[in-house]
Amino acid sequence: MDVEEFYNSYELEKLPNYIKEIINFVDLRLKEELNLIKIKPLVLDAGCGFGTFYEITKNYETIYIDLSLEQLKRFEIDKNKVCANVEELPFKDEKFNTVLCINVLEHTNHKKALEELFRVLKKGGKLIVVVVNKDSLxxxxxxxxxxxxxxxxxxxDFKGYKILSYKSIYFLPSFIKILPLPILKRFLNIYHKIDKILSNILKDKGQFLIIEMVKD
Ligand SMILES: C[S@@+](CC[C@H](N)C(=O)[O-])C[C@H]1O[C@@H](n2cnc3c(N)ncnc32)[C@H](O)[C@@H]1O
Structure with a gap:
């Protein structure tokens, strides 16, 4: 199955409850960390999916792109949505002040995608990426x-680009999934504060890396 086909039929609601619980926790932590990073319009959300991170950009003029038309259809806003490939962006050079690319590069030829994301970014503009971390604990x-x-x-993999800051989140081993759902919920609630602390200590050991880069 290719990436576009997979995401055309991907529905978070259909996943088992314990997976949804863990994904919701990760999304919440990512939002908390991303909200700390200053962004400036015009913004590009590259690989926006169905808009999980809309709250980060909703107060800024933003263009949303995704490879999957079905994901874009599920994203309930009625303008500025474009079906496009991050490896071949349909925008002129230096159009955006901020580019977000959250949980997308793993599905791409990341070198090609990074080149494109930097091409459409203005000098001094920021590229903020979130990726699953190959080096996690x-x-x-x-x-x-x-x-x-x-x-x-x-x-x-981001060597050669000017990194302003990086951080990671989510430091839990897989066996927490054996917890019954109500206990898993409570556990994640308590663990929330610990994750925030670990993010500042184990900066590149969490399961998701958040990297803020600038275009020279
Ligand atoms: C894991 S989802 C992340 C969606 C959203 N950014 C989030 O974090 O909730 C990956 C998204 O990237 C999109 N995607 C994958 N490859 C892409 C590409 N080459 N160009 C644009 N979007 C792509 C998929 O269609 C999917 O919506």
Missing amino acids: FKEPIFYDFKIKHNPLSLR
Whole structure:
């Protein structure tokens, strides 16, 4: 199955409850960390999916792109949505002040995609990426094992680009999934604060890397 086909039929609601719980936790932590990074319009959200991270950009003029038309249809906004490939962006050079690319590069030829994302970024503009971390302490199969092209990346893959900051989130081993759902919920609630602390200590050992780069 190719990436476009997979995401055309991907529905978060259909996943088992314990997976949804863990994904929701990760999304919440990512939103908390991404909200700390200053962004400036015009923004590009490259690989926006069905708009999980819309709250980060909703107050800024933003263009949303995704390879999957079905994901874009599920994203309930009525303008600025474009079906496009991050490896061949349909925009002129230096159009955007901020580019976000959250949980997408793993599905791409990341070198080609990074080149494109930087091409459409203005000088001094920021590229903020989130990727599954190849060098994480633990590996949760939900995030690492995909039926489609999916190559986790590490900080080393961003060598050559000017990194302003980086951080990682989610440090839990896979066995937490054996917890019954109500206990898993409570556990994640308590663990939330610990994850925030670990993010500041184990900066590149969490299962998701958040990297903020600038175009020279
Ligand atoms: C894991 S989802 C992430 C969606 C959203 N950014 C989020 O974090 O919730 C990956 C998204 O990237 C999109 N995608 C994958 N390869 C792409 C490509 N080459 N160009 C544009 N979008 C792509 C998929 O269609 C899917 O919506």
